Amino acid sequence: MSGRAISLLHSGDRIGEGECDLVLDFLPPNLATLAFEQVRQEVRWHTMSHRGGEVPRLVAVQGQVDDDGSYPIYRHPADESPPLLSFSPVVERIRQHVQDVLQQPVNHVLIQHYRSGADFISEHSDKTIDVVRGSRIVNVSLGAQRTMTLRTKKDNLYSDNKSRAVQRIPLPHNSMFVMGLNTNMCWLHAIRHDKRPQQEKTEAERFANGERISLTFRHIGTFLTPGEKLIYGQGARGKTRSEAHPVVLGGVEAQKLLEAFGLENHSSDFDWGTTYSEGSDVLHFKLLEDSCNHNG
Ligand SMILES: O=C(O)CCC(=O)C(=O)O
Numbered sequence: 001m002s003g004r005a006i007s008l009l010h011s012g013d014r015i016g017e018g019e020c021d022l023v024l025d026f027l028p029p030n031l032a033t034l035a036f037e038q039v040r041q042e043v044r045w046h047t048m049s050h051r052g053g054e055v056p057r058l059v060a061v062q063g064q065v066d067d068d069g070s071y072p073i074y075r076h077p078a079d080e081s082p083p084l085l086s087f088s089p090v091v092e093r094i095r096q097h098v099q100d101v102l103q104q105p106v107n108h109v110l111i112q113h114y115r116s117g118a119d120f121i122s123e124h125s126d127k128t129i130d131v132v133r134g135s136r137i138v139n140v141s142l143g144a145q146r147t148m149t150l151r152t153k154k155d156n157l158y159s160d161n162k163s164r165a166v167q168r169i170p171l172p173h174n175s176m177f178v179m180g181l182n183t184n185m186c187w188l189h190a191i192r193h194d195k196r197p198q199q200e201k202t203e204a205e206r207f208a209n210g211e212r213i214s215l216t217f218r219h220i221g222t223f224l225t226p227g228e229k230l231i232y233g234q235g236a237r238g239k240t241r242s243e244a245h246p247v248v249l250g251g252v253e254a255q256k257l258l259e260a261f262g263l264e265n266h267s268s269d270f271d272w273g274t275t276y277s278e279g280s281d282v283l284h285f286k287l288l289e290d291s292c293n294h295n296g
C-alpha cells in the first residue's frame with residue numbers, strides 16, 4: 001500500500017494488524033431492539049474529568065464483583081473514574097453474548113453515551129497494564145452508527161516515510177468490534193465528532209436520534225479490595241490476593257505510570273514486559289496533577 005489512501009472497511013476486511021473483527025447483527029433481534037433504551041435507562045451515568053475538563057460523553061463502569069468484594073480495575077489517565085457497580089441486568093445479558101461469541105471471559109465494561117455527533121473520544125491506544133495479556137477488547141455499539149478511525153502511530157510510517165495508514169470502520173447499531181492487542185499497540189483509535197448536518201447523514205447514522213451507546217468489554221487481571229484499600233494482580237506489584245499491597249495515591253509512582261501510558265500511546269513496539277511487568281500500585285492521578293500545577 002502507498003500514498004495517503006483512507007480505507008473504508010467493513011466486516012470481513014483485514015482491519016488493523018489483521019486480528020480485528022467486526023461482527024454484524026451481534027445480539028439476537030429481541031435483545032437488539034430493546035438494548036439501547038434499556039442500557040440508557042438502567043445505567044447510572046456520570047461525567048468524567050480529564051486534565052481538569054469534562055470528557056465529551058457520559059460514562060459508567062460495571063464489573064464482576066467477587067464474593068470477598070474484590071473487583072477489577074482498569075487504569076487509564078483520567079483524573080477520576082466513576083465507581084464500579086455490578087453488571088446491571090441488560091448489560092449482563094450483553095456480556096453473556098460477548099463471552100459466548102468470543103470464547104473469552106470479560107469481567108469489566110466501560111459504557112459510554114455519545115449524546116450526539118458532537119460527542120467523541122480522541123485518538124488513543126487503550127492502556128494495557130491491567131488487560132489480560134493475549135485477550136481481546138470488544139466494543140459493542142448500540143443506537144446511531146458512528147465511525148471508528150484507526151491510524152498508525154507516528155513511528156510506523158508507510159515505506160515513503162511520510163504518511164500514516166488510516167482506516168475507517170463504520171460501527172452500525174448491534175455490531176461488535178473486536179480489537180486485538182497488536183492492533184491496539186500499532187494503531188491509535190478514535191470516534192471522531194461528526195458535525196455534518198442531519199440531512200447529510202444516512203438512516204443508520206440518524207438512528208436513535210443520533211445517540212450512540214458503546215460498551216467496551218475487557219478481560220481485566222488487576223483487582224482492588226473493598227474500599228479501594230489493597231491492589232493485586234497482573235498490573236500490581238503483588239500478583240496474588242495474598243500479596244496485595246495498599247494502593248498508592250499520586251507521587252512519584254503515579255508520575256511513572258503516567259509516563260508509561262504516554263509511551264504506550266506513542267510507541268508501536270511498546271515493550272509490555274519492560275514497562276509494566278513489575279506492576280504499579282497507583283490508583284488516582286488527580287493528586288499528582290494538582291501538585292504539578294502548584295509547582296509550576
Ligand atoms: O466508543 C467506542 O467504540 C470506543 C471506546 C474506546 O475506545 C475506549 O473506551 O477506549
Ligand SMILES: [Fe+2]
Pocket residue numbers: 124125126189
Ligand atoms: Fe479505546
